Amino acid sequence: MAMLPERYTTTVESVQVRSTCHHLDNYKELRLLVTGKTGEGKSTLVNGILGKVVAKEGASRERCTTKVEEYHKKIHGVPVTVFDSPGLQDATGNEDQYLNDMRKKCQNLSLVLCCTKMTNNRLKDDDKNAIIKLTTTFGQRFWEHAILVLTFANTENVSRRDDRDEDEGPEPDYDDDAAWKELGKKRFKGRVKKWKDGFHKFLIDEVGIREDIVERIPV
Numbered sequence: 001m002a003m004l005p006e007r008y009t010t011t012v013e014s015v016q017v018r019s020t021c022h023h024l025d026n027y028k029e030l031r032l033l034v035t036g037k038t039g040e041g042k043s044t045l046v047n048g049i050l051g052k053v054v055a056k057e058g059a060s061r062e063r064c065t066t067k068v069e070e071y072h073k074k075i076h077g078v079p080v081t082v083f084d085s086p087g088l089q090d091a092t093g094n095e096d097q098y099l100n101d102m103r104k105k106c107q108n109l110s111l112v113l114c115c116t117k118m119t120n121n122r123l124k125d126d127d128k129n130a131i132i133k134l135t136t137t138f139g140q141r142f143w144e145h146a147i148l149v150l151t152f153a154n155t156e157n158v159s160r161r162d163d164r165d166e167d168e169g170p171e172p173d174y175d176d177d178a179a180w181k182e183l184g185k186k187r188f189k190g191r192v193k194k195w196k197d198g199f200h201k202f203l204i205d206e207v208g209i210r211e212d213i214v215e216r217i218p219v
Helices: 006-021 042-050 059-064 095-105 125-138 140-145 177-207
Strands: 030-036 069-075 078-084 111-117 146-151
Touching: 030 042, 030 125, 042 069, 042 078, 042 111, 042 146, 095 125, 111 125, 111 140, 125 140, 125 177, 140 146, 146 177
Parallel strands: 030 078, 030 111, 111 146
Antiparallel strands: 069 078
């Protein structure tokens, strides 16, 4: 079986930290649902969580998937079940079928990992439609255990200022590596915060999720 590329390491560590924040010690089993639009990196995240390549990656694969895939592994002695869901908003007309399959199989969830590309800068209409349908299918409590996962974050170009960045004035000298590193960190953190603020605002204002639930959703 293919081994996991090194670039997945941070994904595993991040999910393990988030799991602890969501009271992993209280679970005899950890049940994770990975969901989102087609082509948003869901299967890559599944492979990252499990530490090996079990799910085929790529948008073409996701368009052919019409059922929830289920994977099992013990992590730090805790049985983990990961549900890899079909891509939503894939223009096949099968979305109701996908959601019904998810509702039947994905019960008693510990964590919900909602994937969207960080490089999209903000929620697209397809993202919003998928979120609304997930809420209609599972109810508000679905979001009590949710995390917004910004995929493809490693491709963010923090060396180029865009309209999400708040830094003003001249940039560091070309060869000042330390200053560029600090500026890159600042821009990256700022962009993540804008994602979080926009995501939370959408859930409260347009989906109608209670504010006390939304405030606990990490990004």
